[in-house]
């Protein structure tokens with residue numbers, strides 16, 4: 221995919237084909253459609269045929285991403301699953317390194333994923349995801365993700381939250397540490413993606429620190445509820461409008477400072 225420098229992209233995660241249709245209605249307001257199965261975890265993997273149906277549902281110019289799951293430390297299993305997501309039509313492949321307790325384990329898993337996916341589709345975009353609330357599940361430190369992504373040949377480092385209990389990205393990794401995450405990712409030539417019950421109120425900070433992709437579900441679901449609410453095209457449009465407003469304000473303040 222061609223990357224617009226210094227632009228925050230919006231990734232929205234429908235839970236299946238019906239919600240992907242709602243994303244398609246709001247296609248002009250989003251950048252990436254991310255297939256997941258929230259009832260199987262924060263980065264729960266959906267079925268291959270769902271990925272394929274969603275690829276057929278959303279406009280061809282919108283990349284489809286797929287989560288491979290909150291994965292165990294089983295590099296062969298995960299590499300094979302990641303290839304399955306790519307064969308099913310996803311061009312962004314996201315892996316949640318849930319069962320990796322050390323950077324070495326995480327690198328092991330992601331090297332396998334990168335090889336499996338890029339042997340099949342060299343321009344696929346591979347994302348290594350850690351968890352902002354890693355301390356609650358005992359997995360690898362979130363700030364290790366840029367180095368893990370870099371050393372395994374990924375395209376992006378990401379953070380999400382593992383436990384969706386209303387706590388947000390910044391509750392676990394405050395903005396100054398997220399800024400360090402983004403800085404390290406950029407220094408390694410990677411993109412930085414951030415998610416975790418992100419709300420419109422977080423967009424100012426995410427914009428200022430130079431985040432490349434913001435991942436959202438709950439904030440664009442009816443009632444702000446990622447489990448019982450459905451994605452609403454009008455909420456996607458409103459969220460995008462807030463992103464655009466912050467982008468304009470940030471550009472103006474940079475121009476003034478310069």
Ligand SMILES: O=C[C@H](O)COP(=O)(O)O
Pocket residue numbers: 231233254380384415416417418435436437438439446
């Ligand atoms: O990748 C993005 C996630 O689906 C974020 O979901 P959430 O905003 O409900 O935490």
